Amino acid sequence: MAEKPVLIFDFDGTLVNSMGSFASLAAHLMGDYYGTKLEWAKKQYQLTSGLPFCEQLERIFPKHPLNFLISLIFEEYKKAFYKTYPFFPDVQEALENLKKNGYRLVVSSNxxxxxxxxxxxNHLSFFDLILGYRTGFSKGPQHFNHIQNQLACNTNEMIFIGDSLHDGAMAKKCNIPFIARIGTFSSSTFKKQGIALAHxxxxxxxxxxxxxxxLDSQNLFLET
Known part of the structure; x- marks a missing residue:
């Protein structure tokens, strides 16, 4: 990888410390509407994290008639409280240094x-592209293809940084090296999955x- 790679960041759990709050909200909604236990629901949310919440519910409760309604309620709660979720303490300094050193930065989020x-x-100037979820345009191949077209780069010139197993699996499927941010999952969990270039x-x-x-192999583990 001779040129500096395009760095693609997941958002929640990678730049914003929101996943714990999201898991708690999702677990309480599942308990209230599906009758599940909180710990089980939190675990299911975590295991399916990285997907849009409507798709998470379909994975957890396939074809349940309440899924669409609960996804709307979740999004409304999230919108109401999102401003209270902080960036991780390292974000400002890291983005400044990466931009100063000539890296192109992208947000890709569901x-x-x-x-x-x-x-x-207050951080918009750091990013060359900011991509969010809409119907038919989600994190994964659709975002990655858009990034390639807009920034004139190939998959071997891109690196995806995320916090979920789904992020890593998507990157691997698209032949994009993946760096795991530890927090939502442990380093040992990512290592077992064999999807992270570094933790x-x-x-x-x-x-x-x-x-x-x-950085030339997705099977290489760098202990950091």
Missing amino acids: NKESLIRQKLV IDSLNKLIPIFENKT
Whole structure:
């Protein structure tokens, strides 16, 4: 990878510390409307994280008649409280350094683009593209293809940074190297899945990895 890669960031759980709140909200909604236990519901939310919530519900409760309604309720709650969810402490410094060093930065999320832009109001200048979810346009091949077209890059010039197993699986399927942000899942969990090029607990570790390591195999694990 001779040129500096295009860095594609997931949003929730990667830049914004929101996944714990989302899991709690989802678990309470599942308990209220589907009669499930909170711990089980939180686990199911976590395991399907990375998908739009409407698709998560379809995975957890296939074809349940309440799924569409509950996904709408979830999105309304999320919209009401989203401004209270903080960025991770390393985000500002990491984005500044990456941009200063010439990396092109992209957000790719299954959150709604309007919410992402509101949250990034003081960080918009860092990003070359901000991509959110809408019907027929979601994180994964659709976003990746759009990035390639807009930024004139190939998959071997892109790196995806995310916090979920779904993020890693999508990147692997699309032949895009994946770096796992530890938090939603542990380093050992990602290692068992064999989908992460590196595991980091801070975005400030990205530049040292790029400067000192060769990123050319999704089967290579870099302990950071």
